[in-house]
Amino acid sequence: MNINIRKIQGFVSQNAIYIVLAVLVIGIAIYNPNFIGINTFRDILVQSSTRVIIALGVAFILITGGTDLSAGRMVGLTAVISASMLQVEDYPRRFFPDLQHLPLLVPILIAIVVGLIFGMINGIIVSKLKVPPFIATLGTMVAIYGINSLYFDTDPNQSQPIGGLRDDFTRIGSGSIGSGDFKIPFIVLIAIAVSIIVWVLFNKTRLGKNMYAIGGNEQAARVSGINVTKYLIIIYSIAGALYGLAGVLEAARTGGATNNYGNMYELDAIAACVVGGVSTTGGIGTVPGVMAGVLIFTVINYGLTFIGVGPYWQLIIKGAIIVAAVAFDMRKYASKK
């Protein structure tokens, strides 16, 4: 009997995040059964898509024992860059009035590469200049916003919201495949594909193993012959590329961009990661955990609105969940001593 209780306790503490998610969904559904429906789930998944991609980028860095405050501003920068090159030709206020019709992939790749380069800069500052990640990315966060605003303010745009995006571009954000009720949005498919790729990177490659090792004990990693500097730069670069992709998707989804896009997204991403079991001291974290973390926040957002809980109350509940999740996690490790 005793053993059974212990088994249940173990199961609960190992799977707490998924149980919380299920309880939330069930609770909201009991309150308002209309919540259960294909449309609701699709909306939740669509809203979670870019967040998952950003959160996975942040997870890379948290697992190495670092942190990334610049994620949100990178999303903003790459949203503006991609949008600026993908406006329809007869739009009256084009960012580049004389720009020719570019193949869709070109601006998208440019945005992703810009994200990658800024990620790499973060990585170099952290690993070569030995600036603590919190400070390094605080600096780049501020600077990237400046760069974005300068770009956004150039003639003839002069800080006007970028609109009039091409259909082939916005379709990435709003289109779907399938027919009738069974339509899967492209953006959800992209997020799932990215999650699978990141899962493979985490679990099946040398990069992933070294990432967990660096976060678990950086000195031991160095002694084991891991080129810590090189791997940190690669990891920050990958994270940057993911923010770049997320920025592109944000622009496509909303059909526009301004320099304020992505503001504070990094905090949502960090919150989703820690709620999903990523340790802020490094070495611990899984892709399904991060996905569940993101979903929890979207469900709170969407579900509580659905049953009429006001936005201010939602913030209080979100805050409480962040603290409770980490407190629960700490207890798990403290009891091991």
Place this chain on the structure above:
Amino acid sequence: MSEQQYALEMIGISKEFPGVKALDGVTLQVRPGTVHALMGENGAGKSTLMKCLFGIYKQDDGEIKINGEKVEINNSSDALRHRVSMIHQELHPVPFRNVMENIWLGRFPMMGWGPIKFVNHKKMYKDTEDLFKQLDIDLSPDTLVGKLSVSKIQSIEIAKAVSFNSQIIVMDEPTSSLTGVEVEHLFRIINDLKKRGVSIIYISHKMEEILRISDDVTIMRDGKKIGTWPASELTTDLIISKMVGRDLTQRFPDRFNVPNGVILKVEGLTSPEPKSFKDVSFELRKGEILGIGGLVGAQRTELVEALFGLRAISSGSVSINGKEVRITSPEDAKKHGLALLTEERRTTGIFPVLSVHENGAIANMKRYVTPYFLLNEKRKKEEVNKMVEKLRTKTPTPKTLIMNLSGGNQQKVLLARWLLTDPDILLLDEPTRGIDVGAKYEIYTLIADLAKQGKSIIMISSEMPELLGMSDRVMVMSEGRLTGILDGAQATEEEVMRLAAQH
């Protein structure tokens, strides 16, 4: 005898954790003004017993008496109130604050008017000075603690315990990082404390020390008390056999390695740092165990870390198999067939939150990368688990987190990590530090086997019997210089000590 007053009595202490009986009716009686050694292998229950004394754990059964009176200790401030304190093996001072603030932390002398109070630095300085004078500690109260040696920090901790007017002081492996001279100083302080009627519970693995310093010895095994004896009735072999529960006929395994041919040649190796190693030249033969002896500060660790590419070299050369090599990173070192088992297992060895399997595989990941960048998980599992098993590592499963293993088993996983890279030269820095007697013997056997297979081994050791018992040749360093190379079979402790203290 029946009415003898003990300073501390822990009677019939039992403590059970899920699945393990950590303590089974253990009784410990400490006489006033004596040194009472507490011995046992890792996992015997010594630290659990001490944790019950300090209220970190609550015993399931049994009682604690101080000076014959039953007491209830629930936390460390209760313990201090009952005048019980502990000097931990790993000291955690506040590094950016000075000596006196570390001592009086939490109870600074205050001055002021009514509710407005300030820290009285002058009184604190004076009190600290007085305390140091009593204990013959030569240290200025306003030195930054971060700059001090382990030994100095330890004397601060002892001073702190004395300042609490402690009657019982527990010392956990107090000499594990002290030099010979510093050990003598510690023993002087201990003798002084004894004279003031303070009782000391002394936890250590070092037999020679125990026999020298203690009055009584209590030995534990598997959570049970084996017995208490006057130290004068014990010998090293007796203690070991009681601890291990079987007779140890020898402390070191027979070695059948045959050294031949030079594999590593080091000439005039000098560090760019002024106080580090200077002009060190030696040769290591294939299949040889070369011990490096010396005191703390002899720069032995720095030397092997430089060989492994972790530290810079300003001049001198290193040749492997007759070819000069330049090793500037651990990656280079691995390529040249070197492996390094570091001294600080916890800070530079293990990845605490990763599994035994991942800890074993990490230095050898390259080997398992397939053409598509993915890892050959199956091959990795097979090879790592086989090596971990071959070293007879005790772990519930390969997926267990390494932090849940004992020190000896962690060390075996680290050894497995490096053996998987198939090194020719193993640099072992204090390979048995903090490991219990039974596991030590197993590590010795592994080292002897490796040498027999033709692996060349450089072993730094601060334990004299280990150094002399395991090495084919003993190289002694003093203050960064090589002072002599002795034949292992003929070298004596005196000779090694003389060379170690030369500079």
